Amino acid sequence: MAGGEGTRLRPMTANQPKPLLPVINRPIMEHVLRLLKRHGFTETVVTVQFLAALIRNYFGDGEELGMSLQYATEEIPLGTAGSVKNAEDALKDDRFLVISGDALTDIDLTDMVRFHKENGALVTIGLKRVPNPLEFGIIIVDDEGRIQRFLEKPTWGQVFSDTVNTGIYVMEPEVLERVAPGESVDWSSDVFPRLLAEGAPLFGYVADCYWEDVGTHESYLKAQADMLSGKVDVEMDGFEVSPGVWVAEGAEVDPGAVLKGPLYIGDYAKVEAGTELREYTVLGSNVVVKEGAFLHRAVVHDNVFVGPSTNLRGCVIGKNTDIMAGARVEENGIVGDECVIEAEAYLAHGVKVYPFKTIEAGAVVNTSVIWESRGQRNLFGPRGVSGLINVEITPELAVRLTSAYATSLKKGATVITARDASRAARTLKRAVIAALTAGAINVEDLEACALPVARFETAREDCAGGIVIRTTLGDPESVDILFLDETGADLSQGAQRKLERVFGRQEFRRAFPGEIAELSYPTRTVEGYSRDLVRQMDMSGIDEAGLKIVVDCAGGVTANVLPILLTKVGVDVLTLNNRLDELNPTETPATREKALAAMGAIVSSSGAAFGVRFDPVGERISLVDEKGDPISDDRALLVLLDLVAAERRSGTVALPVTTTRVAERVCAAHGVRVRWTTTHQDVLTKAAADPEVIFAGDGRGGFVFPEFSHTVDGVAAFVRLTGLVARTRMTLSQIDERIPDAHLLRASVPTPWAAKGSVMRHVVEAAGDRTVDTTDGVRVVEADGRWALVLPDPAEAVTHLWAEGPDDAAARTLLEEWVAVVEAAGS
Numbered sequence: 001m002a003g004g005e006g007t008r009l010r011p012m013t014a015n016q017p018k019p020l021l022p023v024i025n026r027p028i029m030e031h032v033l034r035l036l037k038r039h040g041f042t043e044t045v046v047t048v049q050f051l052a053a054l055i056r057n058y059f060g061d062g063e064e065l066g067m068s069l070q071y072a073t074e075e076i077p078l079g080t081a082g083s084v085k086n087a088e089d090a091l092k093d094d095r096f097l098v099i100s101g102d103a104l105t106d107i108d109l110t111d112m113v114r115f116h117k118e119n120g121a122l123v124t125i126g127l128k129r130v131p132n133p134l135e136f137g138i139i140i141v142d143d144e145g146r147i148q149r150f151l152e153k154p155t156w157g158q159v160f161s162d163t164v165n166t167g168i169y170v171m172e173p174e175v176l177e178r179v180a181p182g183e184s185v186d187w188s189s190d191v192f193p194r195l196l197a198e199g200a201p202l203f204g205y206v207a208d209c210y211w212e213d214v215g216t217h218e219s220y221l222k223a224q225a226d227m228l229s230g231k232v233d234v235e236m237d238g239f240e241v242s243p244g245v246w247v248a249e250g251a252e253v254d255p256g257a258v259l260k261g262p263l264y265i266g267d268y269a270k271v272e273a274g275t276e277l278r279e280y281t282v283l284g285s286n287v288v289v290k291e292g293a294f295l296h297r298a299v300v301h302d303n304v305f306v307g308p309s310t311n312l313r314g315c316v317i318g319k320n321t322d323i324m325a326g327a328r329v330e331e332n333g334i335v336g337d338e339c340v341i342e343a344e345a346y347l348a349h350g351v352k353v354y355p356f357k358t359i360e361a362g363a364v365v366n367t368s369v370i371w372e373s374r375g376q377r378n379l380f381g382p383r384g385v386s387g388l389i390n391v392e393i394t395p396e397l398a399v400r401l402t403s404a405y406a407t408s409l410k411k412g413a414t415v416i417t418a419r420d421a422s423r424a425a426r427t428l429k430r431a432v433i434a435a436l437t438a439g440a441i442n443v444e445d446l447e448a449c450a451l452p453v454a455r456f457e458t459a460r461e462d463c464a465g466g467i468v469i470r471t472t473l474g475d476p477e478s479v480d481i482l483f484l485d486e487t488g489a490d491l492s493q494g495a496q497r498k499l500e501r502v503f504g505r506q507e508f509r510r511a512f513p514g515e516i517a518e519l520s521y522p523t524r525t526v527e528g529y530s531r532d533l534v535r536q537m538d539m540s541g542i543d544e545a546g547l548k549i550v551v552d553c554a555g556g557v558t559a560n561v562l563p564i565l566l567t568k569v570g571v572d573v574l575t576l577n578n579r580l581d582e583l584n585p586t587e588t589p590a591t592r593e594k595a596l597a598a599m600g601a602i603v604s605s606s607g608a609a610f611g612v613r614f615d616p617v618g619e620r621i622s623l624v625d626e627k628g629d630p631i632s633d634d635r636a637l638l639v640l641l642d643l644v645a646a647e648r649r650s651g652t653v654a655l656p657v658t659t660t661r662v663a664e665r666v667c668a669a670h671g672v673r674v675r676w677t678t679t680h681q682d683v684l685t686k687a688a689a690d691p692e693v694i695f696a697g698d699g700r701g702g703f704v705f706p707e708f709s710h711t712v713d714g715v716a717a718f719v720r721l722t723g724l725v726a727r728t729r730m731t732l733s734q735i736d737e738r739i740p741d742a743h744l745l746r747a748s749v750p751t752p753w754a755a756k757g758s759v760m761r762h763v764v765e766a767a768g769d770r771t772v773d774t775t776d777g778v779r780v781v782e783a784d785g786r787w788a789l790v791l792p793d794p795a796e797a798v799t800h801l802w803a804e805g806p807d808d809a810a811a812r813t814l815l816e817e818w819v820a821v822v823e824a825a826g827s
Contacts, residue, residue, distance in 0.1 A: 002048050002101035009214075009215070015336075017050050049083070080187045104223045106210050121201050123195065126204075281297065284304065294312070303320045318338070386478060389479050399431050402436055404508060415467060451557075454488075526564050554577055556616030610623060621701055647728075649671050677776075685704070742804070746800065758826070780818070
């Protein structure tokens with residue numbers, strides 16, 4: 001299979017297909033074909049689509065390799081199964097093997113076919129254990145190798161194994177009857193799950209081999225290093241002139257050059273005296289390296305000139321490129337084919353230069369030219385796109401990121417923009433607005449605005465989405481850029497990945513002069529929000545209750561909402577910090593705790609019913625009861641859950657799996673059901689959109705009341721709580737006291753990224769016969785009802801654990817047991 005575009009490998013694949021990328025001076029696909037021949041597979045069909053002519057021209061009919069090659073060309077991408085179906089005429093008569101033309105492996109195909117025959121399998125899937133399974137489909141097999149479950153490209157919360165699909169299959173020809181012709185069909189997403197549901201004999205062959213999906217720049221460099229280190233059993237042309245130093249035919253290496261292997265010098269390359277070539281350097285054919293050059297972990301393709309005193313580290317240089325005297329290319333730099341990097345130019349870490357570009361002499365290049373992105377593990381985190389202000393999140397990055405977002409929308413669409421009270425957010429929002437209007441997207445700017453109001457305004461029918469910039473909660477030096485969909489919710493994980501792909505290619509749409517979009521400033525948005533909120537919430541009983549409430553705006557943008565809202569609610573409110581504080585736009589846990597204590601003193605002394613403190617953007621709330629005692633976020637969730645369930649007496653509530661199971665007892669007492677969700681905010685939002693759902697909460701002060709909005713809204717929570725307390729005629733402490741105590745403990749264990757997949761596999765294995773739930777992470781339920789949840793952090797090298805029992809001692813014992821499992825697996 002050789003039809004992929006390899007978009008993540010651009011600019012290396014900007015003008016050549018991924019299977020032709022050289023690994024130790026041979027195309028990846030040639031290594032694969034040689035493996036096939038070694039195991040007796042000589043009749044081969046190659047499925048091609050992207051730049052198909054280049055592949056056909058390079059390999060021809062396969063005669064030079066001693067094989068017979070024919071080609072099946074796709075006019076449009078047909079998916080992994082559809083492309084094989086497209087070659088059905090050549091495959092329908094006998095058992096066949098499917099293998100990717102762009103993955104480096106030395107798998108024992110002979111043994112895999114033996115395994116397939118002995119088990120009478122319809123399909124045998126080659127499996128491999130990998131450290132990071134996020135980019136692959138993970139599979140669970142039983143002791144006999146029969147497949148039990150599939151999951152394509154999981155999040156960390158969905159990882160229940162580190163055994164992944166290699167894309168190598170042995171198949172019986174009748175499988176092709178299950179694939180519709182001419183349609184885009186995928187093996188892992190479409191065909192295999194259907195066969196598994198039908199009980200077909202699907203088996204997994206767990207291979208003890210080398211396998212690397214060469215899909216990123218990092219994995220491309222790793223594949224080169226692994227071949228040089230002897231980790232993969234493939235042939236290398238040339239002679240090992242000293243341990244680890246390979247020199248191909250016709251190469252000239254001056255005795256005055258310093259060579260520290262393992263490294264490879266290609267055909268007819270020339271290395272002059274005074275050059276230093278360090279570990280894992282690969283020189284292509286006809287490369288010239290001049291005196292004083294230093295190369296370390298650099299992969300240099302064919303016909304490249306490397307000038308004197310140049311410095312190349314951990315980078316890739318495309319073919320026919322000139323690197324002039326004194327130029328420097330840093331780690332993760334990629335220079336495309338036929339470029340000129342002039343004297344003394346400097347390409348910073350992660351810079352990508354697309355083919356046919358010239359970098360002027362002495363230029364310092366910190367951003368990619370013209371396309372491609374900075375290299376990082378994930379663009380999106382749990383709080384949107386986050387980073388240090390003017391270090392990781394700069395106006396330049398904001399422009400490129402917003403340009404990608406604008407490119408994903410239709411020309412002429414309208415997007416809402418908003419920010420918190422900080423100067424940094426104001427600065428970045430101006431860059432965002434410029435990028436949107438330049439991308440033919442109209443902007444309605446709400447300026448400093450509470451996040452719930454921005455979500456409400458975005459959900460209007462004529463808005464395609466929104467962008468909100470806020471200071472990271474608890475970190476005044478960082479900022480979050482939130483991207484909203486047309487409903488006002490955070491982008492789904494699928495939409496995030498789509499945006500990342502556009503951002504990665506940096507192929508941004510630019511408006512023609514007559515298409516530059518408009519910027520406007522909507523009026524009366526807060527009035528509209530407040531009016532709809534009061535209209536859609538149950539406000540009965542509030543006037544009669546005569547409540548007094550203390551509200552703390554925390555110097556945030558809720559201060560712009562409350563004056564108008566409170567005139568409609570009809571309660572006696574004492575407001576604190578009701579101003580915009582530009583210099584303190586967020587709060588640390590210590591600041592929040594101190595502020596809650598101060599508010600509690602005012603609540604108790606004034607005889608108020610309760611106190612509410614908003615976070616700086618009005619999304620989440622913290623509660624203080626009538627005695628002045630703060631209510632923890634966990635207990636606040638149970639209090640509101642009890643109030644809502646007692647009033648509604650039917651329906652469903654949506655809660656993340658990290659919530660105490662006391663919530664089930666509270667709901668059961670009132671005839672309400674619980675739907676458990678993952679911890680992702682967009683999943684909770686989708687659950688809240690179900691007509692049966694009457695309430696949702698995230699356990700971190702975020703509450704959703706679907707009668708008004710499907711997103712977390714602190715202002716709506718305040719109004720709803722006011723009505724509930726007024727009608728209940730009970731205090732918050734009385735409500736809290738009638739709810740059973742929860743004994744839920746938490747811990748976090750540092751876990752290297754490379755070990756996360758292995759950790760989750762060991763957790764599943766350690767669970768044994770106990771009940772296992774993989775809604776998010778792995779939740780293990782004991783026979784007596786105690787449970788523990790193991791959940792990898794999606795953004796940091798940490799694994800989080802929760803354990804709940806009938807008392808703190810039982811919960812702690814269980815937590816320590818699973819902490820030990822995670823620590824042992826991750827060490």
